[in-house]
Amino acid sequence: MARVAILIDGDNIATRHAPRIAALGKQAGRADIHRAYADAAKATGWSTVPGVRLVHAGTGKNAADLLLTVEAMEMVLTAGVETVVIASSDGDFTHLATRLREIGIKVIGAGEAKAPAMFRAACAEFYILSAPEKKPPAPKAPPSKLDLEIRAAIELHSQKGSGMRIALLGPKTAIRISSFPEKTWRKYLEARPSLYDLDPRGPDAHVRFRPEGFRD
Known part of the structure; x- marks a missing residue:
């Protein structure tokens, strides 16, 4: 069974998508690594999601993106990871997905509908994380x-x-x-x-x- 790393851009993806992302990782193999990268000082909510390790990426611009990229490469080169799930709607991960694919790593992308086409194409598979359905407003009660x-x-x-x-x-x-x-x-x-x-x-x-x- 393939060893899978689920890597989430916690500054870009909301915690409501956590169950769907976890399911994608489990479908691909043995999801030994499940991390979310974000500025821990911000209330992202990822620190409270069961099974997800929040990795503090610092406060700099694109800090979460850079750390996720560095650790993804480290995992596939030294930890035997064969499949990487990248959860983000950020097109900056196109380069990472492309490089991983070139060295034989399967990349599964997951993001909202706004994710750029280039990022989607760089992944072997890409799944849309649907926005929550808006509840219709309750019918207005007639005046008493x-x-x-x-x-x-x-x-x-x-x-x-x-x-x-x-x-x-x-x-x-x-x-x-x-x-x-x-x-x-x-x-x-x-x-x-x-x-x-x-x-x-x-x-x-x-x-x-x-x-x-x-x-x-």
Whole structure:
């Protein structure tokens, strides 16, 4: 079984791809070496991924790329590594992949869709690490009966679009706001920024409703 080294550009690849990268290495043989190269002072998250050794590459420009390259060559020349998995979307690894291939090492690349074509072509195999699917936004809940009453009151008492004094909401609607969790009108309105626009605190502070918040 081929000895495999999984080498990850930790400054370029997110930890969410760790399971997929590990699977590629195991498919290729015995993944004895599994490292991520990055500036350890940054919160890359690779230090907490089980089975991955975080190698501190320093803070210089391209430090992680250079150290990964040096250690990859060392591994294939002295440690019997026959397959190298390079996880990065950085085209700078094209030279490394090409040189490894020329000396008989199988190179498996893994990166996001933005990885350059030259890097992909330099690898014997290249796999796209898919971005996480964006969850569709939750459907907007329709305004409550109370909010519809508040909107109607604001419409009735607003003058020239200035809105309605917050202090008048109770008397004009006969609603006991103290019976609601927020306890006060300001807290209730502030908790619904998609529905209401408020003036700063003050005795004459007004509230206006946002028409878009009441659309279906």
